[in-house]
Amino acid sequence: MIGMLKGVVLALGDDEAVIDVGGVGYLVSVGSRALSRLTIGAGVTLHIETYVREDAFRLFGFFTEAERAWFVRLQAVQGVGAKHALALLDAVSASGIETAAALGDASAFERAKGVGRKLAERIAVELKGKAPPARRRSKTAGETLVEALADSDEATPVSAPSAPEADTDDTARDVAISALINLGYGESEARHAVALAITANPGSGETLLIRAALKELAR
Incomplete structure (x- = not known):
């Protein structure tokens, strides 16, 4: 393989x-x-x-490894094949899919070519509340x-891709989720709160995300 x-x-x-x-x-x-x-x-x-x-x-x-992992996870949803999974990753970034999954946001998935409302809703329902796919x-x-x-292969004269290995907000997301879990919140509610915080505060660092997520949890 x-x-x-x-x-x-x-x-x-x-x-x-x-x-x-x-x-x-x-x-x-x-x-x-x-x-x-x-x-x-x-x-x-x-x-x-x-x-x-x-x-x-x-x-x-x-x-990115996140894209590959989501490509596999998306196909676990009934009716989603490789073509649909690629279209979803074209329409929404891996980080965006994680946020949409945490929020159960079908509208985000519906932006993908060939994904209708019914399938988008099924994806949202099946992914909501689940941890993101494990990465290699x-x-x-x-x-x-x-x-x-x-x-381990620095001598090979091949240039690396211009984009970063992961979405820029992945680290902030992970730190914020970890902080909430350490405070005693469940993983599912922590991911949901951080997803709401990211939606309201795109591009924010972990400190702001933690504060925003705590406000969401306090509501």
Whole structure:
């Protein structure tokens, strides 16, 4: 199974890319958001989800581990396939999906191409109150698989993707949720309160999010 590819973009299609890794070209399916960030001839590192079927072997690529994890989790919802999952990640960031899931916000999911109101509501209902999907981690605490492999292969002359490994508010979100849990709140209510705080205070740091979340819990 393939979990990560680090190489050079060899070719681009409508919804796929060929990544040259040591002379081998891997055909990777990607969403339109990721596709727009790929440039032929540029270095790239992608998180990979491998699907093996009786009649197919497909690789799906993502710039962040959070996106890959949500791609898998979304397909656990009845009626959501790989195409829908990619469309959802094109319409809403991984961080946005986590917020929408915590709030049960069907309207956020309905923004995805091919996702109607009924399916959006089903996604919201099935994801609400559940912890976000677990991400792959290396032996180094807090280090993602791609970061660990990149650190161990510094001599390889391949440039890293321009975007950060995770959504910018992920750290603030995690710190705020952890702080509320340490104060005695349940994980589900902590995630819901922080999601409300993020919606009302986008781009805020953990201190403001904690304060805003506590106000939500006090209501």
